[in-house]
């Protein structure tokens with residue numbers, strides 16, 4: 001299935017781009033367009049809501065791509081977030097090389113296309129868990145109601161004593177009943193000399209359910225975490241999305 005997004009963007013090069021391996025793609029300068037055949041070996045469950053510099057709200061989901069030469073992060077944007085299937089190989093065109101914290105990765109662009117292809121059997125991929133524990137130096141807990149259609153943050157005060165019966169999402173325009181909506185809670189945690197780790201709502205809720213003493217704590221949970229040694233488990237050491245959070 002080929003998909004393309006249409007919104008304002010920088011034009012990709014008009015000359016055709018040669019197909020290259022992941023290893024070769026990651027040698028290219030940030031901003032280069034590449035064409036690769038690779039397998040989706042990991043997809044993060046949670047999506048993130050990102051506001052672009054132009055003020056546009058976009059949804060991001062990170063995945064991991066691998067071929068026989070290497071593996072790398074693939075950022076899937078907007079309608080691309082659900083366009084790939086785990087353990088499936090694709091011919092990708094117009095992916096963009098990006099650079100963050102000195103690590104190169106690939107990202108979809110509005111003109112990216114994905115064509116399913118024969119399975120790549122020998123890919124260079126190992127899911128290496130990375131465990132880290134320590135006393136947090138900074139903790140932020142935020143809650144919001146999310147749209148049940150597009151998952152964007154709804155413009156509703158989380159501490160309202162009573163919710164309005166319905167609410168219209170500004171991103172996808174769906175009005176929805178609020179009685180079926182659940183509050184999502186997210187955590188950001190930082191340890192001295194380390195990046196900020198983000199804990200998505202599913203992982204945060206699992207942590208709270210495993211530690212009943214933390215239920216209904218809200219701001220107190222921030223204080224509580226400073227008194228503890230906390231273990232974070234990451235998919236690999238370059239990833240800041242926490243897979244599991246525990247008290248040590």
Ligand SMILES: [Zn+2]
Nearest residue numbers: 147150169172
């Ligand atoms: Zn919505």
